[in-house]
Amino acid sequence: MDIILVGLSHKTAPVEVREKLSFTDAMLADGMVLLKGYGEIIECVILSTCNRVEIYSTVEESEMGVARIKDFLHSYQPDRPLDWITQHLYIHKNEGVVRHLFRVASSLDSMVVGEPQILGQVKDAFDTALLNKTTGAVLNKLFKKSISVAKRIRTETKIAENAVSVSFAAVELAKKIFSSLKDKRGMLIGAGEMGELAARYLVNSGIKEIVVSTRNYERALNLAQAYNGRAVRYEYFLDEMAKTDVVICSTGAPDYILRFDQMQDIIRKRKNRPIFLIDISVPRNIDPAINKIDNIFLYDIDDLQAVVDANLKTRKDEAEKGERIIDDEVDTFSKWFKSLEVVPTIVALKDKVEDIRRKELGRAIDRLKTLSPDEMQAVEALTNTIVNKILHGPLVALKGEADSNNGLLYAEAVRRLFNLEIKAPDEEDDEGGR
Amino acid sequence: MLNIFFFKAALGIYFLGMASFLYFLVSRKERPPRFSFGLTGIGFLTHTIALIVRTVEASYIPITSLHEAMSFFSWALVLAFLLVEYKYRIHVLGSFVLPLTFISLISSAALPMGIKMLDPLLQSAWLGVHTILAIMGATAFSMAFLAGVMYLLQEWFLKSKRFNSLHYKLPALDLLDTLNYRAISFGFPLLTLGIITGSIWAEYAWGTYWNWDPKQTWSLIIWLFYAAMLHGRVAMGWRGKKAAYLAIIGFAGVIFTFVGVNILLYGRHAFV
Numbered sequence: 057m058d059i060i061l062v063g064l065s066h067k068t069a070p071v072e073v074r075e076k077l078s079f080t081d082a083m084l085a086d087g088m089v090l091l092k093g094y095g096e097i098i099e100c101v102i103l104s105t106c107n108r109v110e111i112y113s114t115v116e117e118s119e120m121g122v123a124r125i126k127d128f129l130h131s132y133q134p135d136r137p138l139d140w141i142t143q144h145l146y147i148h149k150n151e152g153v154v155r156h157l158f159r160v161a162s163s164l165d166s167m168v169v170g171e172p173q174i175l176g177q178v179k180d181a182f183d184t185a186l187l188n189k190t191t192g193a194v195l196n197k198l199f200k201k202s203i204s205v206a207k208r209i210r211t212e213t214k215i216a217e218n219a220v221s222v223s224f225a226a227v228e229l230a231k232k233i234f235s236s237l238k239d240k241r242g243m244l245i246g247a248g249e250m251g252e253l254a255a256r257y258l259v260n261s262g263i264k265e266i267v268v269s270t271r272n273y274e275r276a277l278n279l280a281q282a283y284n285g286r287a288v289r290y291e292y293f294l295d296e297m298a299k300t301d302v303v304i305c306s307t308g309a310p311d312y313i314l315r316f317d318q319m320q321d322i323i324r325k326r327k328n329r330p331i332f333l334i335d336i337s338v339p340r341n342i343d344p345a346i347n348k349i350d351n352i353f354l355y356d357i358d359d360l361q362a363v364v365d366a367n368l369k370t371r372k373d374e375a376e377k378g379e380r381i382i383d384d385e386v387d388t389f390s391k392w393f394k395s396l397e398v399v400p401t402i403v404a405l406k407d408k409v410e411d412i413r414r415k416e417l418g419r420a421i422d423r424l425k426t427l428s429p430d431e432m433q434a435v436e437a438l439t440n441t442i443v444n445k446i447l448h449g450p451l452v453a454l455k456g457e458a459d460s461n462n463g464l465l466y467a468e469a470v471r472r473l474f475n476l477e478i479k480a481p482d483e484e485d486d487e488g489g490r
Numbered sequence: 491m492l493n494i495f496f497f498k499a500a501l502g503i504y505f506l507g508m509a510s511f512l513y514f515l516v517s518r519k520e521r522p523p524r525f526s527f528g529l530t531g532i533g534f535l536t537h538t539i540a541l542i543v544r545t546v547e548a549s550y551i552p553i554t555s556l557h558e559a560m561s562f563f564s565w566a567l568v569l570a571f572l573l574v575e576y577k578y579r580i581h582v583l584g585s586f587v588l589p590l591t592f593i594s595l596i597s598s599a600a601l602p603m604g605i606k607m608l609d610p611l612l613q614s615a616w617l618g619v620h621t622i623l624a625i626m627g628a629t630a631f632s633m634a635f636l637a638g639v640m641y642l643l644q645e646w647f648l649k650s651k652r653f654n655s656l657h658y659k660l661p662a663l664d665l666l667d668t669l670n671y672r673a674i675s676f677g678f679p680l681l682t683l684g685i686i687t688g689s690i691w692a693e694y695a696w697g698t699y700w701n702w703d704p705k706q707t708w709s710l711i712i713w714l715f716y717a718a719m720l721h722g723r724v725a726m727g728w729r730g731k732k733a734a735y736l737a738i739i740g741f742a743g744v745i746f747t748f749v750g751v752n753i754l755l756y757g758r759h760a761f762v
Contacts, residue, residue: 235661328730
């Protein structure tokens with residue numbers, strides 16, 4: 057048995073291909089059930105997000121499985137040639153699949169390392185598979201483990217810390233000036249997209265009130281409503297400033313709308329209570345010299361971008377630690393997967409031989425009724441010794457190869473030679489369970 | 491002397507605590523440094539025992555020599571730190587408090603540590619009250635000083651837009667400013683009462699409430715300084731960076747009054 061992965065992602069396929077092949081929620085369950093129906097496929101999970109379409113499965117024979125999955129994907133775009141799909145595909149086997157899924161779930165394979173959505177998407181895909189019974193012992197263990205590995209990496213490294221968007225970075229900075237935003241007032245001047253986003257983050261961080269001022273008063277009224285805030289006519293925003301702690305500026309004005317002397321005035325009126333000015337406009341709307349005034353902190357878009365870049369770099373460094381954790385976990389999982397084949401083989405071999413011994417011993421004892429109990433015991437011991445001596449070599453060899461790549465081969469050989477039947481392994485629960 | 495044993499043990503433990511807190515300061519970890527807090531707690535208990543034992547061995551409140559005064563100051567500083575940590579959870583404050591504690595304690599260890607016969611002049615209940623109040627005031631001003639230093643660091647990070655792991659460990663500016671203000675509001679009445687009880691004692695000992703002894707003069711100077719600082723904050727918005735600088739200058743004055751006067755200027759107030 058092999059675990060295989062056939063998929064494509066933002067790293068191998070352009071969005072035109074990804075969007076054509078992605079599965080909607082409604083299609084997902086049907087797709088998994090359909091795929092599971094094929095003889096080559098033992099288990100399967102389809103993971104489909106806007107950045108990737110990946111099919112995880114266990115198969116008896118990997119090449120036939122891969123061919124089946126390619127056909128399956130092609131069946132969703134029958135009008136296009138097969139290689140329109142296959143040229144973007146990557147294929148992994150066994151350890152490679154384990155590593156890939158662990159990296160995907162912990163967002164090390166994501167466009168933005170550390171983004172939180174992917175783990176939820178992996179969980180959802182697995183839940184759909186569970187609901188439709190398209191998984192078994194191996195994929196269940198693999199997906200549960202990937203979820204726990206992702207959590208471990210999130211807590212043990214800093215891949216998910218610090219803002220990686222300009223708007224969020226601005227709010228994070230606000231929290232280093234004001235310990236709590238609950239009694240603070242924010243102002244949004246202009247209605248640029250990033251400005252609106254930053255205002256929304258401020259609201260989510262619990263800011264007391266947002267005042268909106270744009271050239272178009274109607275627009276300000278609408279926005280203010282969305283934030284549960286208040287609109288102020290553009291001519292009067294300066295009057296509000298003395299009562300404002302965080303100002304987000306993102307207008308299309310061609311020149312400075314806040315000048316040095318105005319801000320000096322305002323900070324005096326505020327008795328030096330700090331103001332955080334965020335200028336996300338291009339060209340800039342706030343005179344950069346204002347940053348020199350005590351208790352005023354001015355950040356423009358380049359400053360914020362620099363913060364974001366630094367945070368991204370930190371995340372990349374932390375991702376290295378994540379990779380080491382994954383090396384570790386892949387090792388553990390692979391050992392389990394390999395032993396899966398060898399252990400049941402050992403058990404089946406022992407059972408079969410013990411069964412033969414008992415039956416033959418029973419038959420012989422029927423014929424040897426004259427034996428004393430002592431002699432009976434000696435015969436029993438004799439059969440035991442013979443069986444154990446014969447099995448010793450094969451068992452040691454099997455156990456010894458369990459962790460190597462040959463494990464499957466040995467187990468396969470023993471099963472054929474002794475004509476063994478193997479029961480499906482019991483599913484093991486681990487900390488990733490739900 | 492048993493108290494010296496405990497004192498030296500506390501000094502050693504604080505040294506480890508300081509090392510551990512300084513490691514936290516430069517490390518990239520941001521989780522609360524439990525080990526450092528553990529050491530600080532054990533150091534504090536050991537020091538408390540040392541002070542109690544010394545009180546028993548000397549049979550007076552042991553704040554009569556420079557050694558004793560600095561030892562008590564260190565004790566009060568760690569106590570203040572633990573209280574501030576409990577209320578505000580500024581873990582990195584330990585990386586600033588512990589070095590100051592250690593410096594004060596090791597200076598104290600360098601001074602004559604023996605218990606002496608108490609000068610009859612100093613055998614007064616007013617003296618105990620006076621010194622405890624004065625040193626607790628100095629402790630509060632030290633806390634304001636440290637808050638000021640941390641404020642200036644964080645302010646520099648935010649203004650220059652250069653961030654390192656210390657920026658993430660330091661709390662928000664307004665919290666540091668609040669700590670500065672609270673510490674001074676707490677220290678100022680203590681200093682006021684310290685000066686009043688000192689005058690009462692002076693009346694007993696020297697027959698006059700105020701005789702412009704250098705220590706008295708300097709106490710008055712820092713009292714006026716902190717009074718102006720509090721007034722300026724309320725009336726003129728002396729907050730943020732200005733308040734941080736003032737807290738640092740004020741602390742320099744406190745140190746001079748506390749230690750410098752004894753060494754540089756001779757007066758009747760010099761410890762026996």
